[in-house]
Amino acid sequence: MPGTHPDVVVIGAGALGAATAWFATRAGLTVEVVERGSIVSGTTSACEGNLLVSDKEAGPELDLALLSHQLWRGELGEFGGLWEFEEKGGLVVAATAGGMAGLTELTERQRAAGIDVREVAADEIHDFEPHLTPDLAGAAFYPQDCQVQPMLMAAHLLRLARELGARVRTGTTVTGFLRDGDRVTGVRTDRGDIAAGHVVNAAGTWAGELAALAGVEVPVLPRRGFILVTEPLPPTVFHKVYAGEYVASTQSSDEGLQTSTVIEGTRAGTVLIGSSRERVGFDRTVSLPALREIAGKALALYPGLAPVALMRTYLGFRPYCPDHLPVIGTDPRAPGLAHVAGHEGAGIGLSVGSAKLLVEAMTGATPTIDITPFRPERFSLQEVS
Amino acid sequence: MTDQVSLTFDGVAITAAAGQSVGAALTDAGIRSWRSTRRGGRPRGLFCGIGVCFDCLVTVDGRPNQRACLVPVRDGMRLESGGLREVDARG
Incomplete structure (x- = not known):
């Protein structure tokens, strides 16, 4: 050089x-x-x-997410096709009435902070995601949630x-x-x-x-996460779909294994299923308990995935700061x-x-x-x- | 002489040696491609041959997305190119 x-x-x-x-x-x-x-x-x-606003609350990270959202759609919008930019929207689902009450409180705070979010009644969920379990109390839809490869x-x-x-x-x-x-x-x-x-x-x-x-x-410290990858499927999961507890787990400082469901389809046909968080340093050992827990929770939301084969799993080390x-x-x-x-x-x-x-x-x-x-x-x- | 088994690929009869993998049997029969890529439509068959790459997916007796390199041939087996699993909403 x-x-x-x-x-x-x-x-x-x-x-x-x-x-x-x-x-x-x-x-x-x-x-x-x-x-x-x-x-x-x-x-x-x-x-x-993930390009998410749905897991943010009022504060500097939300301001940064909204700025980034503008850039992805504006200054970088002409390149979106190169990296499979999809404005598919996110659907956060609540399994119980208690969970839905918590989600409603969250969405009220988020709306006040400038996030575009609307509540989805239990009987409307299937218009968004026909393969989701009918056993849900409600959901919230975030049209600003996007995805890139x-x-x-x-x-x-x-x-x-x-x-x-x-x-x-x-x-x-x-x-x-x-x-x-x-x-x-x-x-x-x-x-x-x-x-x-x-x-x-x-x-x-x-x-x-x-x-x-x-x-x-x-x-900056590592937080390990596993993702499961299904065989290619016909379009099955249309939005980014999360369980309500995902927001809480991204903000948690627990050291032990935490899992919360995040599911999305990809342009390639595979479905990505997450997520887990563990503080185990840079340990690349595959953890069957983590994979089982992720798969089990995903099946509770999408029972139709039960006969679907997983092609592979992967892990990554998310860089986190104490705050x-x-x-x-x-x-x-x-x-x-x-x-x-x-x-x-x-x-x-x-x-x-x-x-x-x-x-x-x-x-x-x-x-x-x-x-x-x-x-x-x-x-x-x-x-x- | 090795035992022979009979199978079909997209309705066409082929024979294979017992114990061969589906991928080996298709290749032996001169069939190099039994799937096309989802976007580019380009031909795919055996690549790694050891169960890792998922390039050689084939429908076996109605079950889609089986790895041809890992499934042993069986007499009367019905192989089909392409095919995606249909997901039933109710599991």
């Missing part, structure tokens, strides 16, 4: 790195992406591609960025940072140094390790370094809003929404004391 001196080095070629590369090149910056594996080799290829999305954004001049280096591991005092002035890699105006940590679940290499703490907010912004503890990571199970959907905000922060542009709730230094002891 001798001779290159890009404005921005992005570490990581997943959804966040790809989106950052694209927004940065669009802003006129020269960009080099370095990735130790191949493109989309981390959590981006081990997730579902995350690997296609990240790969195409990288390609589009390259067409605008960005370079992508795979098989290149960052081993350290170039420094000028506190300032970060580039990266050291196993294939040579790259000096750069800004270095962006988009290393996903591994962003904490990378930040530590720069001497700053960014507490369940992502880390987005320049790092005052190490000027020149910025982070965009830690989106837990929402990183695909939130990638574009996050990348846009980060590029605004790096270029000194007026932020579209308040970025301070995501500031990377919020965990440090100095701020607490």
Whole structure:
């Protein structure tokens, strides 16, 4: 890489790195992406591609989701076909009257916060999802919930960025940072140094390790999740369908196994069935209890799936922060370094809003929404004391 | 001499050696493709041959999406190309 001196080095070629590369090149910056594996080799290829507002409540994450929703449909709308963007809407179902009462309270708060949501009576559910069990108390429909194929999305954004001049280096591991005092002035890699105006940590679940290499703490930790993949089926599941407890589990800090149903069909005909959450570090051992629990809960909602064969299962490590907010912004503890990571199970959907905000922060542009709730230094002891 | 079994593929009679997989029997009979991709309509048959890739799906005696490389042939077996499982709402 001798001779290159890009404005921005992005570490990581997943959804966040790809989106950052694209927004940065669009802003006129020269960009080099370095990735130790191949493109989309981390959590981006081990997730579902959710663009959800239905699991959010009023607050900074909802603001980021609504911004991202605008970008997916607006600025990136012309590319939607490349990554199977589908505005299919989400249906959150409640099995019991008590569950429905809780869902109604949630939807009232969400409506007040600007989310488009309408209640669905028990006898209307089958107009949305004819294969759902008739044994439900009610549901809520979220037309803003969308889906993309995350690997296609990240790969195409990288390609589009390259067409605008960005370079992508795979098989290149960052081993350290170039420094000028506190300032970060580039990266050291196993294939040579790259000096750069800004270095962006988009290393996903591994962003904490990378930040530590720069001497700053960014507490991003892995939360393991399994997904089941069915054989290809004729259209069977038409929306993103979740059990009401999904929202609670995304916000939970429990360490043990939690499962809550998330089901969606894909363009390929397979049905993806999730979800589970466990804090077991980077353990890739397949857990039959987790798979059984996911399958059992899915069958309670879709009894017709009982004879359907599973083709495979996969697992991913969602990057979570202790306060369940992502880390987005320049790092005052190490000027020149910025982070965009830690989106837990929402990183695909939130990638574009996050990348846009980060590029605004790096270029000194007026932020579209308040970025301070995501500031990377919020965990440090100095701020607490 | 190996025992022979008789089966049909899309109604056409073929013979196979007992113990062969459906995928091997079809390939032996000169049939390389028994499925087409869902979007591009491109031909698919054996790829990995060891049960991993799900490229060789075939309908066996009315059961869709069976992996041809893993199912042993049986006398009288009826094989059909394509086919998707119909999902009954009531399970």
